[in-house]
Amino acid sequence: MSGKYNGMQAVIHRKFPLAEYVPCAAHSLNLVGQSAVSCCLESVGFFGFVQGLYSLLVASTHRWKVVHNRLKKKGLPTVKRLSDTRWSAHAAAVKAVVKGYEEIKAGLKEIAADPEQTGDT
Numbered sequence: 447m448s449g450k451y452n453g454m455q456a457v458i459h460r461k462f463p464l465a466e467y468v469p470c471a472a473h474s475l476n477l478v479g480q481s482a483v484s485c486c487l488e489s490v491g492f493f494g495f496v497q498g499l500y501s502l503l504v505a506s507t508h509r510w511k512v513v514h515n516r517l518k519k520k521g522l523p524t525v526k527r528l529s530d531t532r533w534s535a536h537a538a539a540v541k542a543v544v545k546g547y548e549e550i551k552a553g554l555k556e557i558a559a560d561p562e563q564t565g566d567t
Contacts, residue, residue, distance in 0.1 A: 513553035
């Protein structure tokens with residue numbers, strides 16, 4: 447909490463009046479990226495899809511194993527979650543979905559065709 451009036455910035459400034467607050471550039475850039483993405487409905491939907499795909503796969507060890515093994519066999523990156531604090535994680539997550547799209551799609555079809563797997567597996 448870096449609040450100018452009630453946060454850590456204020457506490458430090460009261461004890462050390464000459465102290466200057468310098469915001470973290472990486473954190474500031476992350477906030478800019480998040481704000482930019484939230485302004486565009488298409489990007490909100492796209493990143494929602496990427497996170498939803500990850501959530502679907504990790505909710506079941508069977509689903510994760512099927513898709514992960516297909517990607518691993520082809521030397522493709524694993525599906526990754528989006529990070530709230532690291533914008534670079536968005537790039538890695540998107541890259542994994544783009545590069546592994548065909549294998550992910552085939553893995554999901556394999557899961558859907560498996561009669562032993564229920565919808566909540």
